[in-house]
Amino acid sequence: MATGRTHRPATRSRGIPEATVARLPLYLRALTALSERSVPTVSSEELAAAAGVNSAKLRKDFSYLGSYGTRGVGYDVEYLVYQISRELGLTQDWPVVIVGIGNLGAALANYGGFASRGFRVAALIDADPAMAGKPVAGIPVQHTDELEKIIDDNGVSIGVIATPAGAAQQVCDRLVAAGVTSILNFAPTVLSVPDGVDVRKVDLSIELQILAFHEQRKAGEEAAGEPGAVPLAPKESGKGPDGDVPAVMPA
Amino acid sequence: MATGRTHRPATRSRGIPEATVARLPLYLRALTALSERSVPTVSSEELAAAAGVNSAKLRKDFSYLGSYGTRGVGYDVEYLVYQISRELGLTQDWPVVIVGIGNLGAALANYGGFASRGFRVAALIDADPAMAGKPVAGIPVQHTDELEKIIDDNGVSIGVIATPAGAAQQVCDRLVAAGVTSILNFAPTVLSVPDGVDVRKVDLSIELQILAFHEQRKAGEEAAGEPGAVPLAPKESGKGPDGDVPAVMPA
DNA sequence: CACTGTGAAACCGTTCACAGCG
DNA sequence: CGCTGTGAACGGTTTCACAGTG
Structure with a gap:
């Protein structure tokens, strides 16, 4: 993702697979909802449905954490909430700084899910x-x-970048120099960071572009091989790299 | 992701792999920057560095689109910008609605990357x-x-949900009923949608939780097997699913 | 000669199917 | 008997290494 190494090789001896880690928060959310409704136990099937995954995947995921279920019964909700929270490191409080208080930064600051x-x-x-x-x-x-003083005084290790793209790398460098080792980047830029620093990226326009790709697919498909509408340009035909470059380019 | 099928099996005969599709926007951004600096050609190595991936991956990705490079030289920037834009469906304009104009919705509305x-x-x-x-x-x-009238009048097929979690499923249902077939969901809920509707999810607190996991790892590692600090609770010891459930649970 | 394009190998993640256990 | 836990099969993704080509 970034130019420097982004997350470690994931081959720590006892490591939980990245894909599993990415789903743990999902399970935790579903479990918390159950917990609030005082549901004592869930089956893998029920919990999987609530989290939007299939049950085999969920069971495999949980198997990496240990054997926390009871055969014939299911999982103890409270116990799992605790185990996953601990695994994710949420039994401690992480101080976070948000850099760039524009529209997005303000939205993030107000976002309840952060504090909760x-x-x-x-x-x-x-x-x-x-x-x-x-x-x-x-x-x-x-x-x-x-910035540096704040990071230091508060022992901050997680930073959120919500600045314009142009400022992001510079802010990133300062955060890292001040001791931040995890960054959530909302700016549409590739950040480069030294080894040992994790960067996660949230990019609104990339998400939309991926949707547009699939949307175009659907449109092309439902009227397959029709003239008009989406011009599914020749796929294999024009191979010559230059000469006939269409003068498109929005700006 | 959602309960209903989220994105099609990805096994369309001539399909571009999902992982590749997800990177195309990244390449496009890097290429656009080069284009603005009037750089005529790039090598896979240079472009890969700019996009934050390795060159082998980039070449493989491009090979799914066709043979757009020149051996010994590299890729023509303008030409590639056009090809990727077309592949992503960005040569047409996609009307988008944003539902839920709180802090986040407003930030999205103001986000330049959308319109651009x-x-x-x-x-x-x-x-x-x-x-x-x-x-x-x-x-x-x-x-x-x-809502329904707006979707219909504007031929909207992509919707963005930035409502509170409680309203998201209901809004989603109405969007889908009105004809929206791609949804970008910012609400922290699992949406269920019928077949043929794509959902992508952006979840701030999940991203932070993933960072916290890695952060905790780092902390546990640098002082491996030390008392004090991060209590790396027994991993394999207490297997009994109930009985000694610690009374944690933040709320 | 430098760089692309691509088979083949290695890796990771998901799904299947069932053994094992409460 | 019902449900978990998991080895084994599978499919997708990344990496390697080099043949092919402008």
Whole structure:
């Protein structure tokens, strides 16, 4: 994802597969809902349905954590909530800083899901001096100058970047230099980070583009081989790399 | 992801692998940047670095699109931009509706990346009557009552859900009933949709939880087998599913 | 000669199917 | 008997290494 190594080789001896890790939060959410309704146990089938996966996958996933179920019965909801929380490291509180308090940064600061489980917004940081001191989601925005001090004082190891693309790498470098080792990047840029720093990327326009691809597929399919509509241009025909480049390019 | 089938089996005869599709937007962005700097050609090595992947993967990816490179030289930037745009369906304009104009919805409406490449925000929809008529990002918010009419009038096939979790499934059902076949879901819920509808999910708290997992790993590792600090609870010891359930559970 | 395009190998993730256990 | 836990089969993805070509 980033140029430097992004997440370690995933081949730690006792490692849980990445794909499984990515689903644990899903299970945890479903379990928490059950817990709130005081449901004592679930079968893999029921829980899988609630989490939107199939039961075989869920059982395999849980098998990496240990044998936490009871054959013939299912899983103890409370117990699993605890085990998964612990595995994810949510039994401790992670202080998080958000850098870039524009529309998105403000939305993130206000997002309830942050504060609720294991995360605490330790500070909001923005480069605009006019923002400094203004409270967003009840937290006063601080100026970028303070970044290193904030990271250090609060022992922050997770940073969220919600700046414009142009500023992202620079902010990233400062976060990393100050000791942050996990970054959630909302800016549409590839970040490069040193070994040992994890970057996850959330990119709205990429998600839309993937949807558009499938959408186009559907359209092309339902009227397969029809003239008009989506011009499913020659796939194998024009191989010559230049000469007849259509003058498209939106801008 | 969702309960109903989410994306088709990916085994369309001439299909481009999902993993490749997910990277095309990345390549496109890197290429667009090169194009703006009037760079005429790139090697797979250079482009791969810019996109944050390795060159073998990039070449394999491009090989699914056809033979668009020149051996000994590289790829023609303009030509590739066009080919990838076409493959992703971005040579047409996709009208998109955003439902739920809270902090996040507003951020999305203002997000430049939406409008810039192939997407147009056709309407903003919110359930709060007080919002109706108020412009956000220059577009007046419309009431949920109008949803079906808006979808229909604008020929919208892509919807973005930025409502609270509780409203998401209901909004989703209405979008689908009105003809939307691709959904980008920001609400922290599993959506169930009928066959043929694609759902992609963006979940902030899940991303953070995945980072927390790796973060905890790092902490446990650098002081392996030390007392104090992160209590790396017994991994293989307590197997008995109940009896000694720690009374944790944050709420 | 440098770089693409691609078979083949290695790897990872998912699904199947059933043995094993409460 | 019902449901978990898991080895084995499968399919997709990444990486390797090099033949092929402008």
